[in-house]
Amino acid sequence: MSFAPRGNNSNFWHSLWLVARKAIAKYCFDVSVLFLTNDQCFDHQPGRQHPERPERLSAVQEGAALSELGSSLVQIEAELVDRNEILKVHDSHFVEALEKVDFQGGGRIDPDTKMSEHSWRAAQISAGAGIQAVRELSKGSHDAAFCAVRPPGHHATSNQSMGFCFLNNAAIAAQYLVNSGQKVLIVDYDAHHGNGTQDIFYQNPDVFFVSFHEWPLYPGTGRMEEVGDGQGVGTTLNLPFPARTTGDHYRKAWDEIIHPKVAAFDPSWLIISAGFDSHRNDPVASLGLTSGDYADLTSEIIKVVPSGRRLVFLEGGYDLEALRLSTAAVLRTLAGDSLHPEKSTQNGPGKEALETIAQFHIRNS
Template sequence: MTVLFGTHPEYLEHDTGLYHPESASRLEVITSVLDRFGDGIVRFQPTPASAAAVTGVHNGSHVAEIRQLCLMGGGPIDADTQVGYQSYDIALLAAGAGLDAIARLQRGEGDAAFVAVRPPGHHATADTSMGFCLFNNIAIAAKTLVDQGERVLIVDIDAHHGNGTQDIFYGEQSVLYVSIHQHPLYPGTGRVSDVGVSRGVGLTINIPLPPRTSGQTALAALESIASSSITSFEPTWMLISAGFDGHRADPLTDLGYSSDDFFNFTRWALQYVPKQRTVAFLEGGYDLAALAESTVAAIEALLGASRKPDQLVPAGSVDKDLIAALSRMRSAALRHHDIDPPSH
């Protein structure tokens, strides 16, 4: 098994300002731990996404505004999100990583791919850059696959809800969006009752989790609430928003995951798609040691490595009441749309 690993030295040049948690150090710690995988990792340097691929998801005028802001030297977009002179070109390189990974997997160059990109993407909507994100890298890749006739499962394990990704595909019948995220937390979206609109009804699955939720409960919630819907969707590709800020050490969030949980989430998701059809995109993760460990865990799962039980955190208790309540709320929302909830 080999995992294609895409990253680019220019990602380090995206300047978010002093003391910003989304810093270049994040990629430096990730790349510093890759040697342990030996030949299991095949590195590649991404090329920029085309303007057509980006405007397949984002409004042309919005893309032009970001470019203009960068050309003028950069500046703040909102309280969390800023750009420097090079950020537009770097954002195109980040979006291109997913597209290159897909093309390489289609050519049979690896069994799965992980792209370690900056800036991240899942908060970016069609016309708004926000939450450290300029362009929605995973959405641009998903749209490209949909245009090729594929059915795309997006699994978003970042601690924050991927409001941009949900928004872009909310009425889309060829994309199933599944998110586990802390609630309440930025950006405040991702209610369990948000299930999609028109042809996309039922194809948004939000699993909001209270602070301190364990990885065991999150995994059980995924299995209980999303599993049958994913199976009946019959995805041909899977894209993972691999944010690691749900780690219990993360300074921005309050979830209770360990790095082993990211191994388990990734391994769980892999059962739904054929080999050579998975790309994981780096999103958040702001404690540098936890970020490195968690990335290693996710890549181990992509490699199909099995961990001995004693390497995993002992199974903790699962909050079954929480899962039952979320299931009931989702079923009620689906019935409101005259959709029979999938049987479990």
């Protein structure tokens, strides 16, 4: 049954309906979710045919409106990162090389990653958003934060830009937290393995990195055997899934494989690298998720840390409608509510992969 206005005097009833919805939203969402973005992120222009195009950010901003969180969604302008914070994660010679390309007006970093005239500033804003969010959340007035920024970051290593990424936004925020004595869980559900984030923290016992991703797929890393090194052994957990994997296998993986390990790690902060290219309609990957699956998975993930210690970064996602719906679903989840613009998925491929991953961790526990 629909409760939308209908019949005579439709304008009056429509106005009354909108007022009622706003009142309901204010009553239901007694939370505050930060939404950090900056219009200068539109100025990163890698090319008209490039999948990581400015329209992605428009779609995410439209998704924020679609979430209907009203005044519970608090938008603030993302700020430039302090260069010293970049250097705590990235090699100085690497940063200087990027600055040189920027000084020259831009250029191609690799076949997929192009810096335009304003890309470097957008990258610095994207990297700064996470630290800014952490500082705001630490004041205790907000429950979670969503960084709607671009370019994305999870492929950038300490000394290499790649895969549309210049600086590793999530890693810069995580390192900032580690330097203040925190233990950080990073969950990356982009369709592509977050090789840069994994590489940066591979030997760090204070950061637990989890990646759900399609296999095989760019960048070719993220095998289940990659579990960390040195003091970081056991703090990397990869879940490579085949094409068309459905959300039920992601949820089961979280419940049966990931959650027990994460609980033992006992993180104080959570960072989610939210890549929405795992959506079944995405043009650059082949997984089988929907916006409903993102809502379900995020709902479980955020339970591992208290409210006020939850931070989400936009990573990939190249179908604009999927971006809108998935953003709305995740934002509502961060607000403690449930929104499923599309049904959650089940009974697709992924069962055998999940069993293989589970057996591997049983043997190596």
